[in-house]
Amino acid sequence: MRSDSAPKAVYVQSNEQAGNQLLAFRCGPDGALSSTDSVPTGGSGDGTAHLPSQGSLTVTGDGRAVLVTNAGSGDVSAFAVDGHRLGTTASGSIPRSVTEHDGLVYVLNTGDPSVCGFRLGAGGLEPIAGSTRALDEGSDPAQVGFSPDGSALVVTERMANAIVSYPVGADGQLGEPHSRSSSGQTPYGFAFTDDGTLMVVEAFGAAKGKAATSSYATAGSDVTPVSASVPNGRSEICWAVVSADNRFLYTTNFADSGVSRYAIGDDGSLTLDDAAAGVGIDGHTGLRDEDLTADGHFLYALDADSHQVFGWSVADNGSLSAIGSWGRLPDTAAGLAAT
Template sequence: MRTDAAPTAVYVQSNERDGNQLLVFRTSPNGALSGPGPVATGGAGDGLAHLASQGSVTMTGDGQGVLVTNAGSGDVSLFAVDGEGPIAMGTTSVGAAPKSVAEHDGLVYVLNTGDPSVCGFRTTVTGLEPLSGSTRPLEAGSDPAQVGFSPDGSALMITERVANAIVSYPVGSDGQLGDPHTRSSSGQTPYGFAFTDDGTLLVVEAFEAAKGKAATSSYATRGVDVTPVSTSVRNGRSEICWAVVSDDNRYLYTTNFADSGISRYTIGDDGSLTLDDPAAGVGIEGHTGLRDEDLTPDGRFLYALDADSRQIFGWSVGAAGSLSAIGSWGGLPTTVAGLAAA
């Protein structure tokens, strides 16, 4: 990977069937975006609106790389990031319909939803190198949503929407996965998740898209052990699917696809959740489509993708986690998906 200083940018993928692209928006000091500048991934999207995933576009932990899943061609693209923009480092075959990818200290795991399965890789100066023997099948029909590492990299977590389960694998020093541990989700249809730095796992629950039933649960984690703390704290909204934690670990922001609201929860020192504001930020009131979101690493700005209106919405983060709208930027394809902020 290159080690030049990374630019400040927001990345999304076009997910177009005839050629997927990484769309790069530059950010200004006040959070406004300019662009997008498209860069071909070398793969193909599935060409469908609303890619059912969290983590289809992911920054590496060192901020020097961007990973993009190509759901249509069954591969993942790696880009190095330097001051001039992302540089394609190659595309690697992974499996059927990859829709989520996670990285920790150079170890990468990809969630394939067509198989379904997970498989491992290492980042190198030339791209991704497959980790021999790392592929692990998941339960057929479980409908996995996201793959992610615990903060210390000792466990790999997967949410399964139809199975209503959270699956955790121990991660060995060689990057290989141990035996899976499965626990039932506190609520129905666990979707996206995020971690605090101390290992509290926060999982949003879509409750099969039932109106007004959206909720979030928190769990204490120790390795692969996952223990409920707060169970299904509802926000009164619908189709909650994506989650991100503030840089100070005090707040959780969740997007509600059905009504364009971003809900804010307070995270207690013990990992408990309290709903602060069910609509701390709103894209287009009552409009469907708000989905993938991310915070800039300094915690100053939150961005969320609205696929139906083909826009990215932005907010500045203020005192007590408040959100103030700073603008929106459109012209995106209807198939747009994923969002990562550098």
């Protein structure tokens, strides 16, 4: 478990083809960010302005390490939170999403496409023999993530309009996949509540005004719809994060820079609270990856088109108050994770 009293930080990857870097920012008591360091990952990014995935970098559950996918060189880098690189390990073609639970790591490769497993130790990532599982060609996977108890691994597939879940064995190996149709088209990023309710955003092929979010009850690798395609009236919804108290879901809308807030019911149902609870640059494209600090007090989102990070403070009632923006990121910057 991450400690809420640990120093807060925000991480972004530069995704530069000439050499990927982990960019670190210190979070002050008021939520303001200050740049602290940029550390080479030992791999390369894909050099594009937008990395189409959620979870291209992540902070481990204990808050002690940061994992970064290198889409250009086909490997994954592990860092201690002090910036010391533990190592860079080959994963597969075009890795774009990574997840961790109790030292077990799975990476989503989008060029193959496939998922593959590792164990995280003091020396970095060690591959788990026989853990690679192929995904369907043309499925266009967007994210990989563990359920809160680590019993299941979930992958969203945009072109297949599917949510695929695998049971996870004690040895880290995956069982047979369970695939179900997404409630809405183009399932993209997702997040879990602590009790295992799965929240999946639906981009609907980037159709204007069609963005929506669905919730699902999970039991192991079984996924059952609760709320189907609750719209927010906005466009190109792609990223999701659940509040620390599990009462709210925040989603970012790429096409219009809005952060939407959904209320989460005790039964896992979703209700749209505020379609524009926060706004980066109103009406402009670019708002993408997002995360909350471990204590839930601050929300940050990367605006890839304006090359900056926007921040909001989070009130007890879930409302957002803008606290600033911090710029001069590389044109190719991607991903965002916070401690």
